[in-house]
Amino acid sequence: MAASAVVRRLSSAPLRDHRLLRPFSSTGSESTITVETSVPFTGHKINPPSRSVETTPVELLSFFRDMSLMRRMEIAADSLYKSKLIRGFCHLYDGQESIAIGLEAAITKKDAIITAYRDHCICLGRGGTLVESFAELMGRRAGCSKGKGGSMHFYKKESGFFGGHGIVGAQVPLGCGLAFAQKYLKEGTVSFALYGDGAANQGQLFEALNISALWDLPAILVCENNHYGMGTAEWRSSKSPAYYKRGDYVPGLKVDGMDVLAVKQASKFAKEYALKNGPIILEMDTYRYHGHSMSDPGSTYRTRDEISGVRQERDPIERIRKLLLSHEIATVSDLKDIEKEVRREVEEAIAQAKENLMPDPSELFTNVYVKGFGVESFGADRKEVKAILP
């Protein structure tokens, strides 16, 4: 991807407000670096792309910053949940940031993404702001869904993010529907439907995949295999945990999901494939450090050694840090500064979100319909609380 394009995205997206602290002379920002992915891709009924990925220093720095921002956001959400400012469900994505970022690096905002409930970072990647995210988590009116959705229902339709869904597996047919519409309208774009290893066994996924293959829809199914469906390890839930092969007649690719460059390469490859040939499955081998949700400690079904092992060997942010240091794109203190800046940004956003008000009581009755025809709606005691739906 051209460095200039990356720089343009860097400056326009609210997520990326980075300014280099000092110019670096060793590598100009225009120069391309070729990096090998951690492992080669494995294909099912398809020739996998090369494991050599082109990138630039600017892009690598943006990866580092953006993933650090996502990491910090999720950790902050953990504390907010524990201090009871976030209620209900809260499913955290830390460990999986490379999927959100790698995907964004390969596509445009005209492409569509839909995912399940582990959606905070995907929304951020699609252009959601920190304030919008924290406000939504805390149920405030500045939230991306005006406080009416909550953690599992973030949306950003104008930049191609269609949610945020609470029902495991439902997002896959919906994603294939988005692809259907893109094909119907001849837009030349694709849809990514993200789901987990737990959802991979859902019948409706295969129903939608069958139709997508029959009708050659530009749908890309991305299995974020973090190896645990809530508390059930993949070997206990799936007879065949080779999710990239489950499409049978639909080709698949197995990707190291914790290598952001591998994700980028695979996503780019998948987009080109889907536009010409129809659906393809990407299995991202990834890991979540938190439990399934905030009510799950995440340590009853896996060992702490496993978790810390992955953190040491495969952490996506650390991988990029090593790359940046080894290619002398930034120094240790540069990167520490970025992290400090990111932390500050997150804290500011939380402060702003905390001050934001809860939705007005009248919002209980808004958006039930687009067109309500003046129909009545009722509160718990309908003689007390009634509203007209506009």
Add this chain to the structure above:
Amino acid sequence: MIHQNILLLLLPSHHIAFGAQAKVSPFSPCQANHRLVAFFPHRLRSSLSRPIALASFDSEILQEGLNRVLPAGSVLPKKYSTSAKEITVREALNSALDEEMSADPKVFLMGEEVGEYQGAYKISKGLLEKYGPERVLDTPITEAGFAGIGVGAAYYGLRPIVEFMTFNFSMQAIDHIINSAAKSNYMSAGQISVPIVFRGPNGAAAGVGAQHSQCFGAWYAHVPGLKVLTPYSSEDARGLLKAAIRDPDPVVFLENELLYGESFPVSAEALDSSFCLPIGKAKIEREGKDVTITAFSKMVGYALQAADVLSTEGISAEVINLRSIRPLDRATINASVRKTNRLITVEEGFPQHGVGAEICMSVVEESFEYLDAPVERIAGADVPMPYAANLERMAVPQVDDIVRAAKRACYRAVPLAAAA
């Protein structure tokens, strides 16, 4: 009432009709230099004292006649006749689908057998040929999959019509109807609207047994965010389906297989391609003053028959065709009950937690003092639908049941049946 039967030939220049002679502007019918030819059916000739001629035409009759043929604001109808034209519900639905697909390229139809088979009940006949396989899509037998794909397409901005071969199969896709479609506009605070129509036959057919006979009106009408429509006549079918397709919210459109072949008279206005019925408004099919009977879908026909029977016994029943069970037209129902003071609710579905229960409660809340008798409820039997014809007859409301309930509400003594 001559004006109801006059065939007025109002001729835009490009139309040719019986014995027409000149152009007439509909809004200035009596200009002396225009000639109007009025064509009377033979049965009315005897009631006329003189033939209608040119400028001596009585403008009042003509104006009334025009008002019937051209309701304010509508387009000049292309065809109209003395006896109202009759079309079947099937033709009504087919023409509605055709017109809406023609008007908006974002509308498409998807379901099992809707394309090459011409529709399991021939509702989508001819549409594949006319609009092509990109807009009329035969799906595999995977309701969860294709309903989800339909909802996803609606998220993106298309206007899908998803057909279920019967609504019994919609249960396989009900998560998408409710969680993916109905609630999305609310959860996203207006970002994601879902302009989708789920349609298909609902309720009992004949002899199809327990798994193919359930009425889902109460289930879907339970959910905020959905609109649930239940047409009865051909006019209902046309007007409500067109309204549903144009509506920006998810609509569940409950048809009835046994009504597909029934013919109903339709007005010229209803045949016009811009015709639309309002969602959320019931229709008073028959006015009365002694008892109100509410019904929807096929039961409207039964209620009308019951009203005929009741009128021979001196009870004047007002029959309300609900047309829309979500939103429910509480205003019309309550106004009627305040007039008649007695209410029978009729539905084909299971009685517990049914549509009638909601109507009864609405009336108790808003018009309690007006009730002179307890609200009566006629519904399907509280059992899965049996196959044997005699048992099936007992499992579905019959005209007798409605008559008996009306009489009870009017305190006409009816001996209680011994418990079965």
